[in-house]
Amino acid sequence: MITRIVKVVALFAGTFLILSSHINAAIIYDAGPLVFESSGQSMWDTGTAFRKEESVFLGTQWTDKTATIGGIAGDANQQITPNIPAVTVPVWNPTPTWSNPFKGYWTNVQITPAIDAVTIDTRTGAKLNVHTSGKVGLEFGYSIDSGSVDTKANFQAxxxxxxxxxxxEFFSLITNSTFDDGSLQTQSPKIEAYISAIMQLSGSIDAQACALTFGCANSGSMALPTIDLDQRILSIDPNSLKVLDGIMPDGKAFAEIPILNQSLTLEGGITTTVPPVPGFMLTGPGFTIGTLPSPAVTVxxxxMTVYVPDIATTGTGSGENVTSNGRDDLLSLQLDLDGAATMFAGLPPTGMNFHLINAGSLQLSASLDLIDVKAGPVLGVTQDFEFTPTLMADIAFSNPVEIYGQSGFHNNWSGLWSELPQFAINETTTFTPSFWLDATLTNDIGLDLGLVGTLDLLKLGATASLGVFNLDFNPFTLNDLLGIGNTLFETSKVGFSVYDTTFNLFGFNNIAGSPFTLYVAVPEPGTFGLMLVGLVALQLRRRQRAGIRKQGEHCA
Structure with missing residues (x-):
């Protein structure tokens, strides 16, 4: 019976040892939000974009200045009568004794009490306190961008x-990363200089009024209307020089001098001479070719207009990548349908151009259109971007570790966080991760072509030119006044790629992760006890077998 009990105990001890060596509770490691950002990287290839922006302010600027209008006279505690002290006289108080019948003492006796000074509030008048902060003057600045991209990616690990x-013994760390969300902003090559009028005013006003003997009353504080004006007086870019940019109802400049944004205009009409002479006229940057002498009335x-594209894109996304896209016109050819109907179909004109001066390089003209209908092809430039981030990690080990598939011991490892290899440690080891991004950017530049039609009502404009310099007074239309667009129709565009590249995107910050420690399993004291019981049981069983053999030999 004892032997059976010992066998059961030994078997239980062995089973417990096997099970205890394989039971490990899982611990969840969370690196927390990982926010990676890069700024000013080139959209063309790996590296930093050339981007510079500076400004100079000429004027005056102040903060929390107070101006007082009016005034208050008097004092809150004006003394009108002085302090009158109390009047006292000495009085003899006899206290005779048998040895000294004249004994006594003097005391002061008050005849009249003290009278305090009398004060009154003599403040009278009123005042306004105006507290202001502001900035008034001119700002001169410029910005240059060779084509840049800014990105942001939020990960969890x-x-x-x-x-x-x-x-x-090799073991695995089950890791996972999630791309929560990100953003992408790009700016195509751009250069700009400007002069702006700055007027910024803010503040508050409070009032105080006082009346004799009644004191003063405060009205409280009232905010003044805020003025925040940043009006471009002049701005220049490769397309044009703009005068009072954005001041017109549709956001256009009041006047514009084309630079690289040049147009060729074909007109037909008759002279204002007697007899009238029909003809055509082609006007371009600095030249006029045609059969219409000045002055003339034309339609x-x-x-045809050539533009310098300016494309800025913005996009957001999550999961795998972030995309953004944009386009801008490169070349447009617009046919004036109402003008053609007047010239070739004999319909009454709905719009006319008045060439007031047409003397060689000096030209001055004005235009008036009751209805202006244009249609034609527009060639544009498109940009499509794709930002693909991947979470990486550098892991440093406090003690050398073995890495599966690699020989020897290692102090660090680098690679995909979601694809960690198996490790083996000989002693308690702390793993310290540092997170970074392996990111790529795809830039696909293409061309597209579509048909666009516009309709403007009551359109009024003017143009002046001297040599190659043109000054276009951007036309004012009834569409602007009504706040409606002028697009009549726009067909789907046919596009194709002309430049496509993918490259590594750098400039991201590294993020130090919280370290975690892995422990080497050590048998617990209870396990040692069960092992001892098993050994004792084995020894007893051996002795028992030895005793049985000896008894058999004696019997023989």
Missing amino acids: VAELPDSVKAS ELAE
């Missing part, structure tokens, strides 16, 4: 860790 591992037939 987690891992499932064992609470302990066996010494020198516009066609206009």
Whole structure:
């Protein structure tokens, strides 16, 4: 019976040892929010974009200045009568004794009491306190951008860790990363200079009124209307020089001098001479070709314009990547349908151009259109971007570790956080991760072509030119007054790619992660006890077998 009990105990001890060596509770490691940002990287290839922006302010600027209008006279505690002290006289108080019948003492007796001074509030008048902060003057500035991209990516990194591992035995860390969200902003090559009028005013006003003997009353504080004006007086970019940019109802400049944004205009009409002479006239940057001497009345037939594209894109996304796209016109050819109907179909004109001066390089003209209908092809430039971030990690080990598939011991490892290899440690080891991004940017530049039609009502404009310099007074239309667009129709565009590249995007910050520690499993004291019981049981069983053999030999 004892032998059976010992066998059961030994078997239980062995089973417990096997089970206890394989039971490890999982521990969740969370690196927390990981925010990576890069700024001013080139949109063309790996590296930093050339981007510079400076400004100079000429004027006056002040903060929390107070101006007082009016005034208050008098004092809150004006003394009108002085302090009158109390009047006292000495009085003899006899206290005779048998040895001294004249004994006594003097005391002061008050005849009249003291009278305090009398004060009154003599303040009278009223005042306004005006508290202001402001900035008034001119700002001169410029900005240059060779084509840049700004990005942001928010990641989460987690891992499932064992609470302990066996010494020198490979184990896995179950890791995972999630791309929560990100943003992408790009700016195509751009250069701009400007002069702006700055007027910024803010503040508050409070009032105080006082009346004799009644004191003063405060009205409280009232905010003044805020003025925040930043009006471009002049701005210049490769397309044009703009005068009072954005001041017109549709956001256009009051006047514009084309630079690289040049137009060729074809007009047809008759002279104002007697007899009238019909003809055509082609006007371009600094030249006029045609059969219409000055002055003349014409209708516009066609206009071709070349632009310098300015494309800025913005995009957001999550999961795998972030995309953004944008486009701008490169070349447009617009046929004036109402002008063509007047010139070739004999319909009454709905719009006319008045060439007031047409003397060589000096030209001055004005235009008036009751209805202006244009249509034609527009060639544009498109940009499509794709930002693809991948979470990476550098892990440093407090003690050398083995890495599966690599020989020897290592002090660090670098690679995809979601694809950690198996490790083996000989002693308790702390893992310290540092997170970074392996990111790529795809830039796909293309061309597209579509048809666009516009309709303007009551359109009024003017143009002056001297040599190659043109001054266009941006036309004012009834559409602007009504706040409606002028697009009549726009067809789907046919596009194709002309430049496509993918490259590594750098400039991101590294983020130090919280360290975590992995422990090598050590048998607990209870386990040692069960092992001892098993050994004792084995020894007893051996002795028992030895005793049985000896008894057999004696019997023989």
